[in-house]
Amino acid sequence: MISRAHRLRDSQEFRAVSRTGIKYRTPSLVVSARPSPNSLNRFGFVVPKRVGNAVTRNLVKRRLRSACSEFVDTPFGLDFVLRAEKPILDLNFQQLQDEVSKAFETLQKRSK
Numbered sequence: 273m274i275s276r277a278h279r280l281r282d283s284q285e286f287r288a289v290s291r292t293g294i295k296y297r298t299p300s301l302v303v304s305a306r307p308s309p310n311s312l313n314r315f316g317f318v319v320p321k322r323v324g325n326a327v328t329r330n331l332v333k334r335r336l337r338s339a340c341s342e343f344v345d346t347p348f349g350l351d352f353v354l355r356a357e358k359p360i361l362d363l364n365f366q367q368l369q370d371e372v373s374k375a376f377e378t379l380q381k382r383s384k
Contacts, residue, residue: 324358
């Protein structure tokens with residue numbers, strides 16, 4: 273579970289990270305990142321309707337939250353917004369975890 277302090281909750285925060293942050297794209301995921309104002313890693317998730325119905329979108333969000341939970345205490349100091357695309361449904365959890373970790377490491381290197 274990702275604690276409240278580690279979540280993006282305001283739509284303005286989502287917009288700021290998505291528009292001004294650096295991006296990492298895969299066929300199933302777009303990850304945007306920008307430095308966090310309080311040096312905590314914070315995460316936000318966007319799963320649009322084109323991914324599927326409400327049940328499917330909630331499943332994708334749960335899987336993304338679980339994949340990100342291991343990065344809560346890493347010293348990145350970034351805000352992340354993860355946007356799911358339709359091919360995410362074809363990935364098993366291990367593949368999703370690998371994509372997320374590669375995206376976070378790449379964005380952390382690029383943000384310095």
